[in-house]
Amino acid sequence: MAWTFFIATALIAVTSAVLVITQRKPVYSALFLVLCLLAVAVLFFQLNATFLAALQVIVYAGAIMVLFVFVIMLLHAREPVETETRLDYQQPAAVFLAFLLIAEMGYLALVGGKAVAASTESGTATGVKELSRLLFTNYLLAFELTSVILLVAMVGVVVLGKKRL
Amino acid sequence: MVPIGYYLFVSVVLFTLGVVGVLTRRNALIVFMSIELMLNAANLAFVAFARDLHAADGQVIVFFVMAVAAAEVAVGLVIIVSLFRRVGSIDVDDANTLKW
Numbered sequence: 087m088a089w090t091f092f093i094a095t096a097l098i099a100v101t102s103a104v105l106v107i108t109q110r111k112p113v114y115s116a117l118f119l120v121l122c123l124l125a126v127a128v129l130f131f132q133l134n135a136t137f138l139a140a141l142q143v144i145v146y147a148g149a150i151m152v153l154f155v156f157v158i159m160l161l162h163a164r165e166p167v168e169t170e171t172r173l174d175y176q177q178p179a180a181v182f183l184a185f186l187l188i189a190e191m192g193y194l195a196l197v198g199g200k201a202v203a204a205s206t207e208s209g210t211a212t213g214v215k216e217l218s219r220l221l222f223t224n225y226l227l228a229f230e231l232t233s234v235i236l237l238v239a240m241v242g243v244v245v246l247g248k249k250r251l
Numbered sequence: 252m253v254p255i256g257y258y259l260f261v262s263v264v265l266f267t268l269g270v271v272g273v274l275t276r277r278n279a280l281i282v283f284m285s286i287e288l289m290l291n292a293a294n295l296a297f298v299a300f301a302r303d304l305h306a307a308d309g310q311v312i313v314f315f316v317m318a319v320a321a322a323e324v325a326v327g328l329v330i331i332v333s334l335f336r337r338v339g340s341i342d343v344d345d346a347n348t349l350k351w
Binding site for chain 1: 252253256257258259260261262263264265266267268269270271272274275276278280281283284285287288291294295298299301302307308310311313314315317318319320321322323324325326328329330331332333335336341
């Protein structure tokens with residue numbers, strides 16, 4: 087049962103990722119990326135990370151991708167026309183090297199050690215309580231610094247967005 | 252329970268697809284989306300290890316990666332908009348001030 091869910095979700099994630107990088111129109115890519123992010127959120131849920139699954143939907147699929155779509159609308163983005171500087175061998179070489187990379191990293195992921203040893207215990211879902219206990223004790227400094235990062239990002243966006251600096 | 256190796260394999264495939272997207276596409280927005288794909292692949296690997304090692308630290312790291320990714324997307328998109336205002340297109344090949 088868990089296997090069926092995992093394989094279905096993994097297939098959706100990988101297929102939509104392939105469609106993200108191959109679409110002509112950026113809007114289609116953005117929508118397929120939303121689908122991929124939702125599939126990854128379901129994978130988080132299967133890994134007992136319930137809070138992170140919700141965060142993934144809210145933050146990534148809900149805020150970041152909306153920002154992308156807004157910018158696509160602002161720039162009237164469409165796929166650039168082909169020019170003579172295009173290298174003919176670039177795409178086949180990229181696909182071949184991608185397969186090579188997947189084969190190499192996939193070997194490490196699947197064949198190493200106890201990576202595929204089935205374990206019968208099913209963990210308890212890690213929710214808000216466990217995460218926040220760690221967040222406010224061990225990782226408190228990182229937590230406070232994140233707020234500074236967000237402030238810097240906000241100021242940076244306002245400054246960089248001005249027409250005349 | 253699905254063993255961790257398979258989740259890592261999905262993470263590997265997503266990461267490689269992100270790399271291919273960054274390297275082959277010329278539209279700056281799609282390059283940026285491929286970067287987000289790579290970040291998500293790394294997040295998936297973190298959460299897979301967090302479950303396997305029974306430590307929630309991996310999930311805390313994903314929390315921070317998401318926060319930093321949000322900030323980075325905001326700043327990156329405004330840089331793309333500035334580039335568009337300056338160069339007139341979002342084709343990364345057009346943002347070229349080299350002599351030859």
